[in-house]
Amino acid sequence: MTSPAATTAAAKVWLAGRKAPGSQAIRLTALAGTGVVLFTLVQFGCMAWLAHALLIAGEPLANQLPVILGGVLAIVLRALCQALQGRYAANASDAIRNRVRQDLVRQWHQRGPVGLAGVSAGTLTTEWLDQVDALHGYYARFLPQLTICMVGPLLILLVVASMDWLAALFLLLSAPLIPLFMALVGMGAERLNQQHMETLARLSGLFLDRVRGITTLQLFGAIGQGQRDIAAGTEAYRLINLKTLRIAFLSSAVLEFFSSVAIAVVAIYVGFGLLGYIDYGPAGELTLFTGLFILMLAPEFFQPLRQLAQHYHDRAAALGAAAELEKRLDEVAVTHTIQQAVQTSTAGSGSAIVVDNVSLQYPGATNTALEQVCLAVPPGEMIGLSGVSGSGKSTLLAALAGFISPTTGQIRVMGHPPGAMPIGWLGQQPFLKHGSWAENLQLANATVSESAMLDALRQVGLDNHVLSRRAGLQSAISEQGQGVSGGQARRLAMARLLLANYPVVLMDEPTAGLDQDTEAVIVQAIKSLKRQGCTLVIASHHPSLLATCDRVLRVQEGRVQHG
Amino acid sequence: MGELTPWLRLILRRKHRLTAGGLLMLATLLSGIGLLALSGWFITATALAGALLAAGYAMTLDVYVPGAGIRFFALTRTVSRYFERLYNHDTVLRLLADIRVMVFAAMARQPYRQQAKRKSADWLSRLTGDINALDNLYLQWLAPSAVVLLAFSLITLVLASVQWQLLYALLPLALIPPLLFVLFKICRKATADSQEGLSVLRSAALDTLSGQAELMAARHWQAHTDTLVTHSHELQELRSRVDRNISLGQSITTLLVQLSAFLVLVGGLSIWQSGGLSGPLVALFTLAVMALGEGLAMLPQAYGQLGATLVAAKRLNEDRPLATAATAITCNDSSLFRDQTLMAEGLSLRIEATPLLRPLSFRLAPGERLAVLGPSGSGKSTLADLVAGLLPDYEGTLNTLPGHALPSQPRWAASISYLPQQSWLFADTVRANLLLARSEADDEALWQVLHAVALDKVIRRLPQGLDSFIGEQGQYLSGGEGRRLALARALLRPASLLILDEPFTGVDESTRALVTERMAPYLESKTCLFLGHARSHLPNTDHQLSLG
Known part of the structure; x- marks a missing residue:
């Protein structure tokens, strides 16, 4: 018996080992994603600068043409990077999936009908098609996003810190709490889910069971009963699922909460600082430019993490698939070796x-x-x-x-x-x-x-x-x-x-x-x-x-x- | 889009839930917009006030109301987002029940012959996929579209009332609906093709793997697997094309939203210079448009994949003509056939010129028993299917009253009990499987009929007795036990005509003898039609007829 944790660890190693043919595309995806963060920074900087230059410094709009052009350019480049990120991601796992598919085919060949006798063709087909496809989200979305999560927020933090270290501290303090809370919540949801695994499996099979037995129900004049069973089964399925979802959605609520609170805290801190109500730390040096810039960056600081949370199910699906695929590909194939060399033997030449x-x-x-x-x-x-x-x-x-x-x-x-x-x-x-x-x-x-x-x-x-x-x-x-x-x-x-x-x-x-x-x-x-x-x-x-x-x-x- | 009509009608039956869920979604989006917009207003206002104070002007700025507003939006955004997700997933699961019941009811009205293909695993998994595509229609497409449109209208209205000259800055946003429509059009064919391609590839892989021994011996294996790999490349490419189009749509959406926000800022500042708009309001509208982008970001994905949903809806519509009445007709009058003679004259059936039954004639008087034998x-x-009324396209006559056809299905089914060669046991308890035949039967009646088929001891040994779960397709029972449970169910049914097709498949000889003896009371006063390949495998009858 292996523990679930050991299986997950093994699956992770397997996924890492399979990464090579796609690593170039994955790197480019992450690079383009980092570009999005970078140009967003430039765009917001230009916008905050414009507001400051006109509203506070009282400069005419005509003088700010370079900043306006810079802002538009940043927006165009941001969109371009986003398009590139999607473009690279779309094909990021092609080579990886092709390699796994070919390896599976080779494995079928090597094991032959004797070696595969205990496995149904349906299982093998599901592995070859659906499980391999389940790897895509991991390489195309989750892995690049992991890199973006490390670089993006750091970049934003540095820019904020250069303007106001206290505001940067707010962001920095809230960031490590997020994964911690999410992990706690996620674990709770998983445990709850495992409790109901068997009931859920039974209930989700109920609809197809009644569909397959529809003639029997007709003969017993029990179509109405079948409909009631389906409605009741789906209702029970809903109630159990909601129990899990109530906890699972807390993890995204945690993210929302921190990102909302960060915006609120930054806004109030900056506002009071600008009014001169705060007389310690760097608050006295705040301007509309730095204040507005920091405010616009606060949600962006959490954005990569929020996206990572959305791709978390990609990771879960890939880990599940990896565990299955690894098992299939690692099976010892000594039962069959096909001789490609056609050599004629003289022994028993008269016999078929x-x-x-x-x-x-x-x-x-x-x-x-x-x-x-x-x-x-x-x-x-x-x-x-x-x-x-x-x-x-x-x-x-x-x-x-x-x-x-x-x-x-x-x-x-x-x-x-x-x-x-x-x-x-x-x-x-x-x-x-x-x-x-x-x-x-x-x-x-x-x-x-x-x-x-x-x-x-x-x-x-x-x-x-x-x-x-x-x-x-x-x-x-x-x-x-x-x-x-x-x-x-x-x-x-x-x-x-x-x-x-x-x-x-x-x-x-x-x-x-x-x-x-x-x-x-x-x-x-x-x-x-x-x-x-x-x-x-x-x-x-x-x-x-x-x-x-x-x-x-x-x-x-x-x-x-x-x- | 017409293929969605019956499903939209079904979904819209839950008006109140949909409205409530949509309002929660709107509250979340508006809270996000409010939070950013008010914060931007607040910072700009304080910066201006600070500058005036520093310059020695006396002025007051109420910081407490905006501060409270910012904290309020921060809270409502979190709370409404949480409840919105929970509530709307609840709605989706309720819609799933509605859709399943509707699909099932429509299938039940289909002729028997079309039901045969439901056995294939491929067909069943496709049905599941199609239904899932539909139950997401509301959450991923309908609700977000409506909510974003409402939020956009709200921003437009407020901006129009404050400073209508700035409305042009929202023009880039107006380009998003046509963009989404184009995206839907571009991706429509590719998503449909990739669905079809996956289905074809799946059955090709299944065929190849099932025939592996034969293909390897004939040295065709390599060529077949090479074809599979090539097709999987093509399918992958088709799907990446959809992904690339969607991400292009997403980036154009970003471009339009940010350009609009930028335009609001620059245009707003120039209006500010002429005194038409206050500085803090410029910041407010700029950030409001940026926050609206959060709601818009999900839409390209939804519209790019809409084609797949349409295909799913179309397939469900084609497979099952969706009639308006959702309730099935049931009939519990089992006396219809009592004291009537079943007559068949030159009865035969052919499908596409392939004869499935050669012409035959017989009469079955009330209480008589007939055995039909044949390889x-x-x-x-x-x-057996013909007499049970499942195949209406026969030639010759089959009736109980001269000159009439058999009564129509629900009425005829009420007076017969039919054990087909391939009986179906439901993934449910022993009790539930038996009660299908006679819903009012008490425990004693159930144990009695289980005794008749020599299953009582087996079931009593199970920890939960009659309430034991028998597994999918009755897999917790042996083949012979499952068959006898199906037989018990057929015997329990209060019917005038009993049809048993190979009742003892998989049942050993001694049990067969025991069951034949014990089931005698259940055959009394019933007209019986037994079918089998040998006389010894059937209970005693008055007459016999040989086929083939």
């Missing part, structure tokens, strides 16, 4: 598949998944692998496909290391592309003709289904919200294999979970594949499928029994 |  004394042990496992397996499959042979689940059938198939590498021994598929050349694979979850039937069928072979596609569909009994659609082969595989059923998906994958002309096809339980009709179609199609001259290795429990194999090997506790 | 894909579940 050669497994030479292969043993395999999963990382961290105590017993071996495969134990000294030897196998030679001549081209065109159809091999069945039988055995209870967990016996090593799937591991052997994964090793043949190159998803995992043997610990010892060697495998050759058509004379090449596994994974070096394309082969066919049919598992229980085929690849389906959101697109047309044709797109899905042309995946392996883009030049395949329409008639060949229809022929393949006929062999798996899908031709009528596709032809009855208005656009035929060009119609989408899922239409009007009606997805493809599990059986249809398997038939489609089978049709694709018939079109692909792979020399070797591996199948993992190709008939599991299918109804009798589909099962029969798949078995027929497997026979056609064999007639095409394809070498097949099929792991299955299915007796009639195993009966059609040329040879059936029993796999037991990682050993293959010939005969 | 999966033969149309059993379609038949």
Whole structure:
């Protein structure tokens, strides 16, 4: 168990380590933001000077043309810097996010289907899209603002101090109190939030739960009840949230309070000083110029901090995402190494598949998944692998496909290391592309003709289904919200294999979970594949499928029994 | 903008809350303006008085009223800001409830076939996103726009009454509304495109990851993941373009506000020279305009993102025709079908020429039991849906009175009890799930029906008994237990026609025998239609019919 604090610290380190590709843009964002503060100072200085020169010193407006122009220039430059800050920020995290996305893709590749078996595609997609995007606010807004928070207020403080050290002292004293109060308030809100975490999760899921069960509610004539549940659930959600918000909003109230009080204190101090009511310290030297200037700067002193507080949720989101991403990227990937070098081996040159004394042990496992397996499959042979689940059938198939590498021994598929050349694979979850039937069928072979596609569909009994659609082969595989059923998906994958002309096809339980009709179609199609001259290795429990194999090997506790 | 109409109408139903929240927001902004403007007035006034005093003139300046005013505004700004945020977030959460109920009611009126797609996680997350976009409409767009407009009008009115010749200095501010409109127009397409792009990329990533084994074996994996990465770059670029436009809008807003304040200062000073305006008032108006900028600063973001809200509203409107009546019709009369014969003649169903059920005929007299047998894909579940009245587009006849169609949905549903092949258990307690079927049932009736499906012992062992939470989709129960709870719910319902589709999925053989025996009293005097792939998996019936 790691404590939340340790997780946060680790996430921070991870975020810092990932910063490099964007550090230039982050620096420029902070620089432009500091420019905004600087030119705001100049603008206010010019404005206070103008008021003083005319109202007190009694100079004509015409003499002040340089100051007027200076003020306008400062305003233009301030706006320009603000635009630049936004511009740099918009792309600040591009390179960082791209790098993380590519690293995730590389990690998927290295771990392969075996290594990722326990993680749903939905989780991986959310990580790759949403979690990576959650990093943006941290690099683009929070980090630059942190720099601006250190430089901006200091700059303002120096300018104020040069005019009146007592006013600067007011600002200086209030500044360190703010983060302290905010942290206290924030901690309170967090604790309150954790108390209600479970209830909140349950209540926020309630709406979708009722939406998904809407037909059931209809059948029970209980739509009204569903509406009442949703209203009541959202109401309970509101009450709990308000409890947290009551405290959470205190932190921004603290900021408002200090910034308001600072303006009020400065205004009254300056006013009384100008009237000569205060006769100690620097108050006697105040003028309208310094007084007005200090007053206008007082809210600006707190402005960067207020903005930082607004970006605080960016930081929280990024820390949460970082913890998840770090976990995924740090997972050891020793299960798969794809051999890029295509080297021809002379050993067993007559065989389509050669497994030479292969043993395999999963990382961290105590017993071996495969134990000294030897196998030679001549081209065109159809091999069945039988055995209870967990016996090593799937591991052997994964090793043949190159998803995992043997610990010892060697495998050759058509004379090449596994994974070096394309082969066919049919598992229980085929690849389906959101697109047309044709797109899905042309995946392996883009030049395949329409008639060949229809022929393949006929062999798996899908031709009528596709032809009855208005656009035929060009119609989408899922239409009007009606997805493809599990059986249809398997038939489609089978049709694709018939079109692909792979020399070797591996199948993992190709008939599991299918109804009798589909099962029969798949078995027929497997026979056609064999007639095409394809070498097949099929792991299955299915007796009639195993009966059609040329040879059936029993796999037991990682050993293959010939005969 | 028309797509927002039904939602604005819904939001505006809470007139009083919206007004109160808007007034709090206005109070916050005006306090900020008051604080800075009065402070500026005060400092200038004291500087002028100080200069006169130093020059030996006798004069008095009331410092206590302005001083108190400054402290007052400092306090009201803090307090009203706090309560404004709290109150308006409360409003947003109330609006969320309104929107959810409205969306749900509209969905309930949709035909059954369109409900199928609601199962996809992608669709559900999009629905959540769309609703969230709408519940922020008030807080981020509607209220700030109205409040800033009011504050601006107030400053204009006061300035006009004091010195109308200076009004031209506010002209730069008048350029902000057209600027926001242009920003909305520019960003509209890009925000909509980036939403669509994200949705496409999400499903492509899901497809690729789900088919990883097949793609890697065929050596297509690299090409597919490369495409994903390229598309994610494009999407990122599209979003940064929106961000860049918004920040450009923000900087132009700053430029206009500060130029206006500068113009008030310089123009005011020149009017002061001719005696048309006092010095302290020049400072007051200058700082008032600068403080107004605080309210304006949030608007570019709101208008840049408005396009996304419009898309969300449009999608919700398209998906669910929003009728005016928000209450669902319910009917509790279960006697409608009693003593009537259910007749099907040449009943069949095809969707886009794909036959889902081949023509069939049967008669089911009151109290009779019919078993329909067939392999999966033969149309059993379609038949069950048809008899339950969920699919109105069938061919042939299906009725209880010759020459009539089935009664319309809420009335027909009241007289049947249907256990579909895929039953849904709600993330609620055992009790709440059962009471759906018969709201007036007492504990004894509930325990009785749980005993009938052999679940009573399981539920009694739970710490909270009938009030135990069964988790999302009943995940705290095993598959067989969940199925039996759904069966219990169907049995409990006072109905004349009972339809059970594969009632014993995931239930082992000995339990099946026990439940078949114990549920007999619940079948008495009911007309029954059972569907399954084997006779042995169904309770006893008078007749049977084979499909496929």
